[in-house]
Amino acid sequence: MMVGSLERGAMGRLEMVLPRTERPTQAQSLRIGGVLALCIVLFYALDVLFLRGFYLPSLLVRVGWALEILLYLWAREKVGERGEAVLTALNSVCCGVCFLWLTYLLGGPSNPFIYLTPALPLVLALAQPRDARPIIYSGLTCSLGTLYLLLFVSHDPMRALAVAGLVASMSFCGAYGAAQFRKTQQALNAMRWEQAHREAQEKLALAELQRAQTEKLAMLGRLAANVMHEINSPLSFVHANVEFLRGALRERLSGQDPEELDSVLKDTFEGLQRIESIVSDLKGFSQMQAEEPSECALVDVVSDAARLAAVRLKHVAQLSVEVPEDLRVFATSGRLAQVVLNLLVNAGDALEQARVREGRVWVKGMRVRGRVILRVEDNGPGFSPGVLPHIFDAFFTTKDRDKGTGLGLAISREMAERFGGTLRAENRPEGGARMILELPLPQ
Numbered sequence: 227m228m229v230g231s232l233e234r235g236a237m238g239r240l241e242m243v244l245p246r247t248e249r250p251t252q253a254q255s256l257r258i259g260g261v262l263a264l265c266i267v268l269f270y271a272l273d274v275l276f277l278r279g280f281y282l283p284s285l286l287v288r289v290g291w292a293l294e295i296l297l298y299l300w301a302r303e304k305v306g307e308r309g310e311a312v313l314t315a316l317n318s319v320c321c322g323v324c325f326l327w328l329t330y331l332l333g334g335p336s337n338p339f340i341y342l343t344p345a346l347p348l349v350l351a352l353a354q355p356r357d358a359r360p361i362i363y364s365g366l367t368c369s370l371g372t373l374y375l376l377l378f379v380s381h382d383p384m385r386a387l388a389v390a391g392l393v394a395s396m397s398f399c400g401a402y403g404a405a406q407f408r409k410t411q412q413a414l415n416a417m418r419w420e421q422a423h424r425e426a427q428e429k430l431a432l433a434e435l436q437r438a439q440t441e442k443l444a445m446l447g448r449l450a451a452n453v454m455h456e457i458n459s460p461l462s463f464v465h466a467n468v469e470f471l472r473g474a475l476r477e478r479l480s481g482q483d484p485e486e487l488d489s490v491l492k493d494t495f496e497g498l499q500r501i502e503s504i505v506s507d508l509k510g511f512s513q514m515q516a517e518e519p520s521e522c523a524l525v526d527v528v529s530d531a532a533r534l535a536a537v538r539l540k541h542v543a544q545l546s547v548e549v550p551e552d553l554r555v556f557a558t559s560g561r562l563a564q565v566v567l568n569l570l571v572n573a574g575d576a577l578e579q580a581r582v583r584e585g586r587v588w589v590k591g592m593r594v595r596g597r598v599i600l601r602v603e604d605n606g607p608g609f610s611p612g613v614l615p616h617i618f619d620a621f622f623t624t625k626d627r628d629k630g631t632g633l634g635l636a637i638s639r640e641m642a643e644r645f646g647g648t649l650r651a652e653n654r655p656e657g658g659a660r661m662i663l664e665l666p667l668p669q
């Protein structure tokens with residue numbers, strides 16, 4: 227349920243714009259009025275039944291009444307608010323007069339139409355519950371009209387008072403009902419507005435949050451690129467210098483025990499290597515923002531990754547690849563190959579660490595319900611329950627410090643999501659790990 231619409235205001239914020247009015251359009255009014263006018267004319271059949279014959283004056287009154295209603299509905303759109311109030315009052319009075327005139331022509335107080343007079347203000351209350359004035363005007367006209375008919379035409383003061391009282395009380399009921407209807411509508415509108423306003427606020431808050439997160443990510447990307455650049459250049463000369471110092475000190479201290487110094491330098495070396503591998507992982511991630519994804523064949527991407535992983539898997543596992551040639555994805559092929567390579571290397575590491583003798587790695591691509599699925603499975607140890615929930619956390623690793631950075635899967639999942647896909651992990655029922663990369667088909 228939505229009342230009004232959301233628009234951008236001068237400050238760029240979303241604002242709630244409520245409809246100015248709920249009244250029917252001119253076309254709708256004319257349609258309803260047309261039906262009413264038609265009914266008034268067609269009910270001439272009742273006159274014929276009452277009078278047992280055709281009677282021109284009643285037909286003329288009916289036609290006049292019908293035209294008056296149509297004229298009122300047409301003219302009401304042409305005048306301002308004040309003019310409309312005057313026209314509405316005139317229409318209410320005209321309706322009462324026409325009805326009573328018709329009653330008079332059809333036999334006056336002896337015609338059962340006289341007992342329908344109290345219903346006229348009620349009909350108006352139903353037709354226009356938003357405004358009590360027409361009901362009051364029509365009630366007054368009908369009360370006075372019946373009073374006149376019963377007093378001066380049939381000379382029956384008691385009946386005149388009774389019917390006029392009935393018309394007055396029905397008018398009061400109609401006006402009261404209309405007032406209640408207005409109040410209920412106002413409360414309902416306020417409630418709808420409140421709800422729509424709350425929804426708009428929630429949308430705005432969500433949009434703000436998303437914008438802030440996007441900005442944060444972009445800033446992090448830029449920051450990471452700067453940090454990598456800053457670290458990388460000193461890192462290379464520190465690396466070379468340590469290497470040089472190691473050799474020089476060895477020569478100088480050849481007479482003494484160099485073992486302690488050697489171990490310090492070895493640790494320093496390892497630290498440098500670790501920094502280098504973290505920087506290289508992050509480098510691929512930050513560069514990705516500059517590259518444009520395009521449509522590419524999944525089999526080519528997997529072949530590139532398999533070629534690079536061959537060195538790692540050679541003595542550890544046998545690799546089987548099964549990817550249909552026509553399977554295409556929309557991604558940055560180099561980055562996607564990096565994701566697949568990462569999954570293959572992880573499988574190789576797991577098989578080696580667990581000393582699996584006949585290691586196997588399977589890569590299988592398929593199309594499932596409009597998505598591309600790439601599964602990378604191995605017959606290694608799989609994920610232990612304590613490890614599985616954390617494998618996508620940045621810097622989580624179970625490998626030795628010199629082997630793993632714990633960034634591979636975190637970055638791979640981020641890349642998959644950038645291509646509009648997902649990356650999941652599970653254990654195979656028959657043992658081993660299964661990584662599932664799901665990507666959208668190119669549009």
Ligand code: ADP
Nearest residue numbers: 572573576617623624630631632633634635659
């Ligand atoms: P890293 O390889 O540097 O440790 P990753 O994010 O690539 O970082 O992997 C995180 C962890 O997930 C690994 O340390 C390992 O414990 C686990 N893992 C990943 N792939 C497999 C696999 N095929 N079999 C078992 N464990 C795996």
